[in-house]
Amino acid sequence: AQYKEIGMQYIAIPYLMEEDRPGTEKFLKNIETFKKIGEACNKVGITLLYHNHDFEFVKMPNGQYALDYIYTEIPADLLQTELDICWVKVAGEEPVDYIKKYAGRAPVVHLKDFYKEGKPANMYELIGIETEKKKETGKFEFRPVGHGMQDIPPVLDAALEAGSKWVVVEQDQSYDTPALEAVKMSRDYLKGLGW
Template identity: 40%
Template sequence: MAKMGIALQLYTLRNETATDFAGTLRRVAEIGYEGVEFAGYGGLAPQELKALLAELNLKAVGSHVSLARLKDNLDEEIEMNLAIGNKYVICPYLVEADRQEPGLHATLEVFKEAAEKLAQHGIQFGYHNHAFELEEKVGDKLLFDHIFAELPADKAVVEMDVCWVTVGGQDPVAYIGKYAGRLPLLHLKDIRKDDEGKIQTVELGQGDVDLPAVIEAAGNAGTEWLVVEQDHCQNPPIESVTNSMGWLKQNYL
């Protein structure tokens, strides 16, 4: 089994990147992350971001790009992601109107067109789930499975978020196996319920997700990168991503 890389989804540090984008990436590299997944580019031009990543020896492993930008600004996204050497452009979320008919059909057409155009430049399109894709259905299929059944397997990849698969009532290990070979990026995230029964995203190893089983399944499924993300942190976010890296060093790296 090939060793998977460890990256950070920068949405976790959205407040920090908003005030000091380059300094935050520098801190991420110092903590020990090998790669980053973008949720915006800090206002940098493509060549500026390329130079920053090279300086910090960080790899661009993915970019989260909204449905609107896929539809209206895809050429800009292609220019950026070619410059920074990123192979995966991921739609991270769909509002209700875009994931239920008649909007879902139009959404899937945007996805298919984006996947075709990205593929011409050696970039694969992907989709990142939340819980609703494992709860809502299209006919007799879960929305998650419907989306990926509609997209060409050679041009559209899965970015599975094991936290939200779990919240959606499914077994993440089973779902990882189901999409083996199509799952280059896996969001590694831990969750627990607070005293009021609400879901909290927590530092790795502090929640209820069977992370060792998830990591083993991902390795067997051909995953390239484990992407750490914590939607909301109980500690300062830099401290949280440092603690999650500490867990990985003890339990995987």
């Protein structure tokens, strides 16, 4: 109710800690909790979203990715998508395909660009999550939108086709470029595409 009072239209489930993820005992219980949160949001006119990372792209016993399992188990009126295209791509899937898959259920698309080579081991440290340090065998860094490995124009087209209301630009970390300059680079790139 407090979020509604300040004008929020959406609330997102932002991240699952390791003990809550697919493949753990808590995961199926979490799905039931998500339903309850969705019901509470509905009562005050807020839409609940789920923000993915790459760890939802593991297979469930029925052969579905856990991300798809979540959306199969929870009806669209209780849970919508906030697809993060970086993590969809890192998981080996195509963001455009996933946005189209959830057309009508994807009000917010999370634009995030990156550069990756090899098999980086500590990517979640880059978003402030402490994990057991593993030996790096690659490189991963976030980039301003349009300055990494993502093919952004088809993503924007798919978002429009899917009925998305918002695209949200995120760059978890900026490296050699000051953060506000990186923001400007993302914004200028999108403006150049007519956004």
